Amino acid sequence: xxxxxxxxxxxxxxxxxxxxxxxxxxxxxxxxxxxxxxxxxxxxxxxxxxxxxxxxxxxxxxxxxxxxxxxxxxxxxxxxxxxxxxxxxxxxxxxxxxxxxxxxxxxxxxxxxxxxxxxxxxxxxxxxxxxxxxxxxxxxxxxxxxxxxxxxxxxxxxxxxxxxxxxxxxxxxxxxxxxxxxxxxxxxxxxxxxxxxxxxxxxxxxxxxxxxxxxxxxxxxxxxxxxxxxxxxxxxxxxxxxxxxxxxxxxxxxxxxxxxxxxxxxxxxxxxxxxxxxxxxxxxxxxxxxxxxxxxxxxxxxxxxxxxxxxxxxxxxxxxxxxxxxxxxxxxxxxxxxxxxxxxxxxxxxxxxxxxxxxxxxxxxxxxxxxxxxxxxxxxxxxxxxxxxxxxxxxxxxxxxxxxxxxxxxxxxxxxxxxxxxxxxxxxxxxxxxxxxxxxxxxxxxxxxxxxxxxxxxxxxxxxxxxxxxxxxxxxxxxxxxxxxxxxxxxxxxxxxxxxxxxxxxxxxxxxxxxxxxxxxxxxxxxxxxxxxxxxx
Ligand code: C2O
Numbered sequence: 144x145x146x147x148x149x150x151x152x153x154x155x156x157x158x159x160x161x162x163x164x165x166x167x168x169x170x171x172x173x174x175x176x177x178x179x180x181x182x183x184x185x186x187x188x189x190x191x192x193x194x195x196x197x198x199x200x201x202x203x204x205x206x207x208x209x210x211x212x213x214x215x216x217x218x219x220x221x222x223x224x225x226x227x228x229x230x231x232x233x234x235x236x237x238x239x240x241x242x243x244x245x246x247x248x249x250x251x252x253x254x255x256x257x258x259x260x261x262x263x264x265x266x267x268x269x270x271x272x273x274x275x276x277x278x279x280x281x282x283x284x285x286x287x288x289x290x291x292x293x294x295x296x297x298x299x300x301x302x303x304x305x306x307x308x309x310x311x312x313x314x315x316x317x318x319x320x321x322x323x324x325x326x327x328x329x330x331x332x333x334x335x336x337x338x339x340x341x342x343x344x345x346x347x348x349x350x351x352x353x354x355x356x357x358x359x360x361x362x363x364x365x366x367x368x369x370x371x372x373x374x375x376x377x378x379x380x381x382x383x384x385x386x387x388x389x390x391x392x393x394x395x396x397x398x399x400x401x402x403x404x405x406x407x408x409x410x411x412x413x414x415x416x417x418x419x420x421x422x423x424x425x426x427x428x429x430x431x432x433x434x435x436x437x438x439x440x441x442x443x444x445x446x447x448x449x450x451x452x453x454x455x456x457x458x459x460x461x462x463x464x465x466x467x468x469x470x471x472x473x474x475x476x477x478x479x480x481x482x483x484x485x486x487x488x489x490x491x492x493x494x495x496x497x498x499x500x501x502x503x504x505x506x507x508x509x510x511x512x513x514x515x516x517x518x519x520x521x522x523x524x525x526x527x528x529x530x531x532x533x534x535x536x537x538x539x540x541x542x543x544x545x546x547x548x549x550x551x552x553x554x555x556x557x558x559x560x561x562x563x564x565x566x567x568x569x570x571x572x573x574x575x576x577x578x579x580x581x582x583x584x585x586x587x588x589x590x591x592x593x594x595x596x597x598x599x600x601x602x603x604x605x606x607x608x609x610x611x612x613x614x615x616x617x618x619x620x621x622x623x624x625x626x627x628x629x630x631x632x633x634x635x636x637x638x639x640x641x642x643x644x645x646x647x648x649x650x651x652x653x654x655x656x657x658x659x660x661x662x663x664x665x666x667x668x669x670x671x672x673x674x675x676x677x678x679x680x
Pocket of ligand 1: 202204217247249385584586641643645
């Protein structure tokens, strides 16, 4: 591979959306941030200069980081933050991954504006497993807050409430024609009849899964999370926050203007705010003038169309599967919210309590120094190694769960995995406080989604229906609302790896846990020493 070296200068930038001016944090002054275009096998070196007033880390979402956990980026897991005025160089190699991934800030709420696509082409001499597209089109789905996003999360944490919703959804940084003060800046994409385009789609939204459609055009999914799929033709995509999709679009019309639109997939109405507003960009055929007619709108599913979401995610199949057939380590992890009591019932949550995210009833607390640094240097007292393999109590998770059953404990507990062990985790969605799907993301590994279903997982009967032949491999799985998902992966990557809900509000409230994968026996199976410029706390 080649060496791809970039400078990322992080600073604040004045930007106007929805008639409101806001100073946002950007990389190289761009929103969304620059596209990092590389080939499989390349060595990527990104020099980050933090000129923003905030502590910062960057994460390369979905990059396997084989033997390079130090470059992974989640704050207080693989590194301490880059403080204002300081620098850090991320250095990693893209090994065996092709398609689209992305990068984003991984601390507080900065990823709302600090994010961009990571486009990975096959290395020279290798071809895509589909006809080479005529051109590539990046599509970044995101959200916009009129307020300063660092205030939004700080207020929620201070009061014990949940962060305010965003004020718009965006495609490539623009809300589109259905949001106030936005029409003049709607994203326009010029295409030519008959050509085929590779859409590189990233859902960078902070809290929302999206349906995505293009009026009068079908799409063919060819990769998800930089893992090739069997070609899957569809008129609608369902994209969880964290997921990336490579999709072929053939310009099958002769002329005209067509909206591409995204709208939330949400299992229950939340404030009702966004339920029917579509963020749009315009596909404009060569030779059709911008004003010739109004664009045709796609007919998006209703916000709570769980059957469509479930069908899409269970239809996907890996093109080149290699599923672990045996399991060394089994875990069953409940996921959902819980309430922690506050002194004098003074918090902003239900009955004066504080809402926290939890996994197996443990709500994750950031340590003061990075877990990987503490592990590598043998520093005690930073974390404990007792993250449980099972929830503390068994009950009907998807019934009407009494909140009193479930007061999460706070802690920084990790689960240690033996090198190269084959791990199966069943995530059970619970209906405590909220009914919603949770996109669970694992750092440093891709996993096969071997089963998904509704209701309580049944360990006697459900495994018989697992797909151990060609399930899709992902790095982020939307665990169905009121249901479960089973994943398998090989713990073949030494380091400390965060697992969390990719709704940032949930992750910020403790919906996280950490795996430590031990070194293997061979010299090439061990984590190298930390880079010399690794930030210290
Ligand atoms: Cu996309 Cu832990 O992140």
